[in-house]
Amino acid sequence: MKLNKSWIALLLLVMAQAPTLNVYAQQQSVTSTPILKTSESWNGAPVHYPAGTPEISAFIVEVAPGAQTGWHSHPVPSFGMILEGELEVELKDGRKNVLKAGDAVVEVVDALHNGINKGARPMKLVVFYAGVKEQPLTVTQGAAVPGK
Numbered sequence: 001m002k003l004n005k006s007w008i009a010l011l012l013l014v015m016a017q018a019p020t021l022n023v024y025a026q027q028q029s030v031t032s033t034p035i036l037k038t039s040e041s042w043n044g045a046p047v048h049y050p051a052g053t054p055e056i057s058a059f060i061v062e063v064a065p066g067a068q069t070g071w072h073s074h075p076v077p078s079f080g081m082i083l084e085g086e087l088e089v090e091l092k093d094g095r096k097n098v099l100k101a102g103d104a105v106v107e108v109v110d111a112l113h114n115g116i117n118k119g120a121r122p123m124k125l126v127v128f129y130a131g132v133k134e135q136p137l138t139v140t141q142g143a144a145v146p147g148k
Helices: 005-028
Strands: 054-063 078-084 086-091 096-100 104-106 113-116 123-132 138-140 143-145
Touching (some): 086 123
Antiparallel strands (some): 078 123, 086 096, 086 113, 138 143
């Protein structure tokens, strides 16, 4: 079979576009689903970033069935998502927030709160802190928790 110049040019054009088409096909298989977008924590207080050298930290927190986190506060903004189980979070003023697997939350800042796993299985939470170097992420009833 003899190819004329028009067919060769078309074939070269298609071959040149193949990498672009492949990247486009790959991008079509990637999705992005928003889970949280807010400027307030769950108690309605505005989120403020602390001054200083930024330090981002991330933790997986596990709370056994029937266990509690104990009364504590966070001096820096944090946000997370419940991976498994359920957690009831109570503020000192009595307000409560019940979080279930798949729920995203912006935690309260400088507000004492206690988390209770009232479920029958462990609760797992991934949490991200927008902290500052050399500043604690969690304070328990007046005492800083190193590294957390």
